[in-house]
Amino acid sequence: MAQIDNEWHNITQDNHKSIVPVPEGLDLTVTHPLQNAWTFYYDNPVLNNNAQSWAENLKELVTVDTVEDFWGAFNNLTKVDQLEPSSNYHLFKKGIRPEWEDPANANGGKFVIQFPRARSGNTINLFWLNMVLAVIGEQFVNDEACGTVIAIRRNYFRIALWTKSSQRNESLESIGHNIRELLNLPMHLTMDFIPHESAQIHEKFTL
Numbered sequence: 521m522a523q524i525d526n527e528w529h530n531i532t533q534d535n536h537k538s539i540v541p542v543p544e545g546l547d548l549t550v551t552h553p554l555q556n557a558w559t560f561y562y563d564n565p566v567l568n569n570n571a572q573s574w575a576e577n578l579k580e581l582v583t584v585d586t587v588e589d590f591w592g593a594f595n596n597l598t599k600v601d602q603l604e605p606s607s608n609y610h611l612f613k614k615g616i617r618p619e620w621e622d623p624a625n626a627n628g629g630k631f632v633i634q635f636p637r638a639r640s641g642n643t644i645n646l647f648w649l650n651m652v653l654a655v656i657g658e659q660f661v662n663d664e665a666c667g668t669v670i671a672i673r674r675n676y677f678r679i680a681l682w683t684k685s686s687q688r689n690e691s692l693e694s695i696g697h698n699i700r701e702l703l704n705l706p707m708h709l710t711m712d713f714i715p716h717e718s719a720q721i722h723e724k725f726t727l
């Protein structure tokens with residue numbers, strides 16, 4: 521900070537300009553707390569076929585509770601279009617595990633959008649970023665968002681928003697609309713809602 525001030529001082533003296541890049545007194549060391557803390561996880565079950573359970577493959581990466589920590593973490597994660605097929609990133613509210621078995625997910629479900637890989641290119645990075653920002657920015661009603669997951673597969677990417685409830689009602693409908701708006705989803709992409717209890721037996725309905 522001191523260095524920026526000095527450099528700027530020299531420029532203003534030389535050029536007599538009055539527009540400053542950093543407002544006087546701005547403290548760049550201030551941090552901005554998130555409403556909740558959020559934890560990033562990564563898994564790639566294919567790399568460890570010997571795992572005794574699905575959960576054993578989940579690797580907790582980092583928990584963030586400020587805007588600044590979030591960007592520090594996110595900018596250092598490998599971009600999703602560069603990850604190996606069969607891997608997943610999960611971002612869940614601190615204290616909620618990204619698994620059906622967690623009590624917070626017991627009655628929940630997930631909105632799911634599938635992006636054909638050939639047509640997504642690296643725009644998938646932007647879709648994922650927008651979903652992550654919506655989640656940590658608490659954009660969904662009734663504190664419904666437990667977390668979000670991106671699945672990297674050979675032919676497609678799949679982004680899911682996990683909600684704490686799964687009853688088809690106004691709140692969930694509004695979340696579906698919100699997702700479309702916040703991600704700026706092309707109309708041709710459909711979105712499904714899958715209650716977790718159906719996920720376990722592969723049932724879904726399309727919104």
Ligand code: MGP
Binds near residue numbers: 575619621671673
């Ligand atoms: P998936 O990654 O949610 O995707 O689950 P999908 O569409 O079933 O298949 P994919 O090949 O496209 O990834 C893959 C498998 O991981 C499931 O069939 C389960 O065996 C296991 N699994 C996934 N989740 C989220 C859980 C979980 O929360 N708990 C347990 N016990 N197993 C899970």
